[in-house]
Amino acid sequence: MVFAIAQRKLDQQLFVYSKNRQSSEVYLGQLVDAQMVAIGPIGDVTYVQEITVNEEQLFGRRVVLVSGLCGAKCAVNDVLDEKDGRQSQRVV
Numbered sequence: 001m002v003f004a005i006a007q008r009k010l011d012q013q014l015f016v017y018s019k020n021r022q023s024s025e026v027y028l029g030q031l032v033d034a035q036m037v038a039i040g041p042i043g044d045v046t047y048v049q050e051i052t053v054n055e056e057q058l059f060g061r062r063v064v065l066v067s068g069l070c071g072a073k074c075a076v077n078d079v080l081d082e083k084d085g086r087q088s089q090r091v092v
Contacts, residue, residue, distance in 0.1 A: 014039075014066065016048055028066055028078055043068030043076050 013031040018024075028042040042051060047069035056065045056079075064080040 014053060014064075016042060016051060016068075018045060025070070026068070028068075039080065040078060041070075041076060042066060042078060043070045 015029045015031060015036070016026045017029055017036075018026050024045045025041055026043055026045050026048060028039040030037045030039060051066065051068045054065050054067075056063055058079065061081065064082075066078045066080060068076045070076055
């Protein structure tokens with residue numbers, strides 16, 4: 001199951017997808033050169049509509065902040081930095 005959530009710069013697309021039907025965990029990925037590149041977990045399928053994508057400034061660099069929910073008191077934030085035309089996860 002794949003849900004498109006945001007068109008990003010350089011015509012690259014971020015997606016939310018599920019790895020299997022038994023799990024409610026969803027993951028963030030990016031379509032690059034017609035291939036899916038996995039970024040990491042972003043929340044629970046129940047909260048897919050709550051996922052947000054924003055461009056932010058972090059340490060003077062432009063980054064993409066993707067925020068999701070994995071429960072009522074459980075937030076997931078991925079800070080993505082563009083490298084070689086791909087979004088890569090940055091741990092802050």
